[in-house]
Structure formats: structure tokens, C-alpha cells
Amino acid sequence: MTTPDETTEILNRPLSRELLARDLTRLAYVAKDGTPRNVPVGFSWNGAEIVICTAKNAPKLAHLRENPAVALTIDTEVHPPKMLLIRGRAELDVTDGIPDEYLESSGTYQMTAEQRVEWEAGVRSLYHEGMVRIVVTPTWAKLIDFETTLPSAVEELFRRQAERQASGGRSADSEE
Template sequence: MTTPNETTEILNRPLSQEMLARDIARLAYVAEDGTPRNVPIGFSWNGTEIVMCTARNAPKLAHLTRNPAVALTIDTEVHPPKILLIRGLAELDVTDGIPDEYLEMNTTYQMTPEQRVEWEAGVRSLYHEGMVRIVVTPTWAKLIDFETTLPSAVEELFQQQAARQASES
């Protein structure tokens, strides 16, 4: 586990900041029946919290109310992949209207100004009763870039390989 200071240090790294500026995270949580769920979801990073927004009737809300423990993965589609792993507890905030974060997190999609106006009107009509903000304050983080940091299992294999090679020579 990382300490709060280690978590902050990891999240403040330039590569982590790049990852936190991306559009989509994968939100993992535990469903009522004890099975895992993992859903892609838009997010916004405000410097201390990850904010995701969803419909008030989203099934995940009941599960997050029962068990707020979540894990998030933000990654790239290139080789070698860059991966930011985050854990924390989800807090639910029911809002009237559309949260600013929801509108902000969708600004990176390529839209003409006219498309943006049309999209925003559609969002305001669809979610006219409001949304729910899912707010996660990271309690643990790991950044994997496959250059300076590796998954712990791969790191262990490299250490074993080095030990074998040292004993063979």
C-alpha cells in the first residue's frame, strides 16, 4: 500500500498528470452479488479527486452505496502501454442539473461548435432531473510505464532472471 504522501507524489508525476487528463477510465466495483464489475466511464480530475457523472438510475449507484471501494484504470493504446492504477472510496453526490464536470469532461471530443451546442442541449434534456457525481479521492496509486516502473509480478520475474543469470556465471 502507498502512504498518502506517496499517493500524492505518484499522482503529481508528469506522466500521471497526462493520464489524468485523458477522457475515459475503467471503473471497477463489486456488485451486490459479490461479482466484479468494470465499466468505462468519462472522468475529470480536479487536482485531488476523480469525478465521474452518471444517470440517477444507473445500477452501479446501488452497488457503490453498499460497497464504496473502487479501483480505476486509466491507460493508453500504444506500446509500451502507460497505465495509472488508482484505488479509493466512492462518494455519491446527487445533483440538480448537469454537473460542470460532466460538461468539462466531454470537451476533448472533437465537435464543431454547432455539434457542441446540439450535444449540450440533448444532455440537458436527457438528464433534466439531474445526475449523480461519483467522487473518488485516491488512497492508493501506481504508475506503470514499462520503462521505469513495471507491474510487480514482472518486476519479480526480472529479479529472478537476474539472480539465475548471476548464479550461472
């Protein structure tokens, strides 16, 4: 686990800030039947929290009310991949209007000015009864870039490999 200071330091790294400026994250949570769910969602980062906006009737809301523990993944589609993994608790904030974060969360989608006006009018018509803000304050974070940071299992394999090489290729499991 990371401490709050370590989590903040990870989230303030340049690569983390770059990933937090993306449009999509994968939200993982546990459904009422105990099985995992993982859905891609638009989000925005306000410097302290990830905000995901959704319809008031979204099935995930009932699950998050029951179990607010969530995990998020924000990553790239290039090699080597860059990944920001975040854990936290979801707080639900019901709004009467369209949250600014929702309109901002699709800010880098390629739309002409005319398409943007049309899209926003459609959003306001569709969600006229309001939305729910899913607010996640990160309690843990890990940044993986496959250059300076690796998944913990790969780090362990590199450590074991170095130990084998240092001992002349013999592993602790080999017979002598």
C-alpha cells in the same frame, strides 16, 4: 500499499497528469451479488479527486452505496502502454442540475462548435432531473510505463532472472 504522500507524489508525476487529462477511465466495483464489474466511464480530475457523473438511475449507484470500494484504470492504446492504477472509495453526491465536471469530461472529444452546442442541449434535456457525481479520492496509486516502472509481477520476474544470471544460470530450484 502506498502512503498518502506516496499516492500524491505518483499522481503529480508528469505522465500521471497526462493520463488524468484523458476522457475515459475504467471503473471497477463489486456488485451486490459479489461479482466484479468494470465499466468505461467519462471522468474529470480536479487535482485531488476523480469525478464521474452518471444518471440518477444508473445500476452502479446501488452497488456503490453498498460497497464504495473502487479501482480505476486510465491507460493508453500505444506500445508500450502507459497505465495509471488508482484505488479509493466512492462518495455519491446527488445534484439537481448537470455538474460542470460532466460537461468538462468530454472536452477532448472531437466535435465542431455546432456539434458541441447540440450535444450539450441533448445532455440538458436528457438529464433534466439531475445527475449523481461519483467522487473518488485516491488512497493508492501505481503508475506503469514499461520503461521506468513495471507491474509488480514483472519486476519480480526481472529480479529472479538477475539472480539466476548472477549464480551462473542455476536456479534455487535446480538439482545439483
